Amino acid sequence: VVTSLQRKEKFLKTPEGGGLGTPKAADPVKVMEFEREVAGLIPLVSDVILGSLMELPNEMFAENCGDWIFPMLCDLILVDDRGIRSKVQQIMSTKVRPILGSSSTPQSSSSTGLPPSSQ
Numbered sequence: 700v701v702t703s704l705q706r707k708e709k710f711l712k713t714p715e716g717g718g719l720g721t722p723k724a725a726d727p728v729k730v731m732e733f734e735r736e737v738a739g740l741i742p743l744v745s746d747v748i749l750g751s752l753m754e755l756p757n758e759m760f761a762e763n764c765g766d767w768i769f770p771m772l773c774d775l776i777l778v779d780d781r782g783i784r785s786k787v788q789q790i791m792s793t794k795v796r797p798i799l800g801s802s803s804t805p806q807s808s809s810s811t812g813l814p815p816s817s818q
Contacts, residue, residue: 700740700743700744700748701744701748701771701774701775702774703736703740704737704740704741704744704778705774705777705778707733707736707737707740708737708778708779710733711730711733711734711737741780741782741783744775744778744783745780745782745783745786749775749783749786749787749790750786752768752790752794753786753789753790753793753794755794757794757797760794760798761798764794764795764798769795772787772790772791772795775787
């Protein structure tokens with residue numbers, strides 16, 4: 700579903716694909732169909748997929764994060780829909796951040812941002 704959304708959005712945005720607003724605009728019927736499909740996929744991704752990830756127990760989320768969840772979230776950062784991007788941000792801050800742990804927090808004693816041994 701996520702891959703389909705990405706492919707269709709890319710088609711609509713790129714001149715090579717003949718998307719909207721391009722000199723080589725594709726068949727208007729095809730463009731309208733892709734727009735309709737994108738509009739239908741957005742609630743599915745936002746409400747069903749991302750909503751389910753928010754409800755996933757933290758332990759199960761952590762077990763699957765590296766395999767497929769994190770790559771999918773990275774792909775969704777580029778989606779045009781602000782609601783999807785907002786949910787991705789929420790998942791990254793509430794579900795992914797705890798997995799990273801406190802070791803990713805910058806040390807306040809370093810003004811350069813480098814570890815003490817590098818200064």
